[in-house]
Amino acid sequence: MNIRNIVDALIEAPVITSFTRIGYAVRARLDAWQPLGEYDLSGRVIVLTGATSGLGKAAAMQLAECGATLVLVGRDADRNEKAVAAIIESSGN
Structure with missing residues (x-):
């Protein structure tokens, strides 16, 4: 061992x-x-549920900052749109 x-x-x-x-x-x-911020996820598409709040939103922010293209899936279109706007504003992606 x-x-x-x-x-x-x-x-x-x-x-x-x-x-x-x-x-x-x-x-x-x-x-x-390696630290999460060092991953290059450019060209990767990630489908993420629960990205409007909590851990899902934190994950979405981190993945976007690493360059991933996100597809957010949620029950409330308005909350999804607000989450998308916040993620784009925060990450520039």
Whole structure:
């Protein structure tokens, strides 16, 4: 068993650790994750639900900042249009 597997098993043992900043930071370092802002998603099309608020909106903002083309799906056309305007204003994309 290599060191990455041992550390991963230790993080997973109490379960809650994997869902904290500590778990994220350890895995990011062990697996050499690049920061989200460094991903180039130009030319990618992503269909996203729930982008009018909360986590969905935060995800949409981040994906747009990385250059992705977004297709937002939602139940309320007015809220979708407002979300699109906010995403474009924030990301320029």
